[in-house]
């Protein structure tokens with residue numbers, strides 16, 4: 001029935017488009033064709049290294065009062081974090097998480113995450129997904145929206161489930177990500 005609806009919509013569209021512009025209909029057909037959905041689930045470990053000589057995440061800005069805030073409100077960090085297959089940092093690299101996280105909570109530690117997960121392994125090499133959402137890192141499980149993608153993940157929408165695997169006193173963290181996207 002849904003298919004019939006689409007076909008009917010296309011026909012009523014045809015009826016209103018002058019024939020001189022009929023090339024547009026082909027674009028519509030391509031678009032409808034590309035709307036066949038695939039669901040992909042990806043799992044990997046995110047390594048956020050803030051300590052030591054070679055951090056993968058660095059603070060790039062803060063507010064005057066950030067250091068007085070128990071939640072580091074106003075701190076902004078730029079990350080280029082490796083994504084690996086297992087929690088072991090030396091395991092197979094599957095991509096990198098590149099982007100920003102900013103401390104956006106005054107009452108509770110809460111990050112605004114704006115990140116691209118750029119994959120470099122296997123069939124997803126060269127494809128990426130974009131995450132934009134709220135991360136309360138002290139909660140055991142967080143959910144964040146996936147708002148788009150490129151390559152194999154073009155037009156992707158979905159969600160990411162993040163679960164802290166390890167948190168060191170230095171602030172270094174290993175986080176398990178389970179990303180489900182429709183594309």
Ligand SMILES: *[C@@H]1O[C@H](CO)[C@@H](O)[C@H](O)[C@H]1NC(C)=O
Nearest residue numbers: 062063064065066067068074
């Ligand atoms: C931030 O701190 C600096 C140095 O203490 C001060 O000059 C400046 O006025 C402060 N800015 C705000 C917006 O409070």
Ligand SMILES: *[C@@H]1O[C@H](CO)[C@@H](O)[C@H](O)[C@H]1NC(C)=O
Nearest residue numbers: 119120121122123124125126
């Ligand atoms: C991913 O693609 C790049 C560019 O095509 C290539 O140089 C690289 O070797 C590929 N990596 C893997 C792990 O296949």
Ligand SMILES: *[C@@H]1O[C@H](CO)[C@@H](O)[C@H](O)[C@H]1NC(C)=O
Nearest residue numbers: 041042043161177178179180
């Ligand atoms: C990851 O997500 C998929 C799809 O939602 C689910 O089937 C799977 O159980 C999840 N795995 C973990 C470890 O959370």
